Amino acid sequence: AQSVSQHNHHVILSEAASLELGCNYSYGGTVNLFWYVQYPGQHLQLLLKYFSGDPLVKGIKGFEAEFIKSKFSFNLRKPSVQWSDTAEYFCAVIFNNAGNMLTFGGGTRLMVKP
Amino acid sequence: GAGVSQSPSNKVTEKGKDVELRCDPISGHTALYWYRQRLGQGLEFLIYFQGNSAPDKSGLPSDRFSAERTGESVSTLTIQRTQQEDSAVYLCASSLFTGWDYGYTFGSGTRLTVV
Numbered sequence: 001a002q003s004v005s006q007h008n009h010h011v012i013l014s015e016a017a018s019l020e021l022g023c024n025y026s027y028g029g030t031v032n033l034f035w036y037v038q039y040p041g042q043h044l045q046l047l048l049k050y051f052s053g054d055p056l057v058k059g060i061k062g063f064e065a066e067f068i069k070s071k072f073s074f075n076l077r078k079p080s081v082q083w084s085d086t087a088e089y090f091c092a093v094i095f096n097n098a099g100n101m102l103t104f105g106g107g108t109r110l111m112v113k114p
Numbered sequence: 115g116a117g118v119s120q121s122p123s124n125k126v127t128e129k130g131k132d133v134e135l136r137c138d139p140i141s142g143h144t145a146l147y148w149y150r151q152r153l154g155q156g157l158e159f160l161i162y163f164q165g166n167s168a169p170d171k172s173g174l175p176s177d178r179f180s181a182e183r184t185g186e187s188v189s190t191l192t193i194q195r196t197q198q199e200d201s202a203v204y205l206c207a208s209s210l211f212t213g214w215d216y217g218y219t220f221g222s223g224t225r226l227t228v229v
Contacts, residue, residue: 006156036220043118044205044220090156100145100209101170102218106156 002027002095006105013081014113021076021108023065023091032094033074034102035065039087047089050074061085083114116140118221120206126227127196135191135224139208146189147209147218148181152202160204163189196228 005024013019025031035047048059055067065076074091091105119138127133139146148160159173163183174180178196183189193200203225207218 004156043222044207046217049217092157101147101159101162102149102157102207103159104149104157 002093002098002103004091004093004103004105006089006091006108008108009106010109010111012111012113015083016080017112019076019078019081019085019110021089021091021110023074023076023105025072025074025093025095025103027072027093027095030096032096033065033067034092034094035059035063035074035076036090036092036104037087038090038107044090047076081110081112083112086110086112118206118208118219120204120221120224122224123222124225124227126229129198129228130195132192132194133196133226135193135204135226137189137191137206137208137221139187139189139206140219141187143208143210143219144186145209145211146183147207148189148191149205149207150175150202151205151223157205160191193226196226198228201226201228 003026007022033050036044037047038044047063048057050057050067058064063078065074067074089108092102121136144165146163149157150160151157161168161171161181165186166183178194181191203223205223207220209218
């Protein structure tokens with residue numbers, strides 16, 4: 001069955017450190033890829049998405065993600081994190097045999113120490 | 115409205131009681147989705163609506179769960195005879211259409227606690 005995996009459940013970084021959160025999916029067909037963020041007490045917000053074209057996608061707040069099809073990965077990166085990036089990050093995938101249903105990874109809780 | 119609205123924001127109920135959770139999608143959004151987020155876990159798909167019909171109910175965890183949508187707007191998720199394992203945040207999202215390239219907008223969720 002198709003699935004989405006986020007291997008880092010908790011990440012703690014100091015401000016200005018670089019961030020990379022892993023996301024892998026299991027499916028050989030076409031996918032649409034998303035990263036969502038949930039700040040404490042707030043609703044899920046879209047950070048960035050990939051549908052086609054350039055596999056390096058830039059999103060809001062300095063985040064970017066790279067789709068590597070051969071690795072079934074869509075890792076999220078930010079060169080220099082801020083305390084305000086403390087949040088939970090969810091990778092999500094639409095598999096092309098699943099209508100418009102988003103399948104989410106388990107999430108990664110990021111804490112940035114000031 | 116400007117966003118997806120869910121009510122109540124918090125609900126505490128006794129085991130065995132029925133609860134109704136409401137979702138008001140963005141006006142004009144034909145697709146509506148319900149997800150569940152248990153503590154420490156990712157989002158779990160429950161059901162989606164295209165208009166008033168629900169083509170995919172595969173995610174509903176048991177027959178105690180049901181959902182309806184009327185008038186291509188408000189949706190209600192009903193949980194009968196609640197159990198402690200139903201405790202979770204229930205999230206609703208809507209999108210303009212069900213095509214892949216239409217993004218979801220999520221509501222703030224209803225936090226359900228079954229005691």
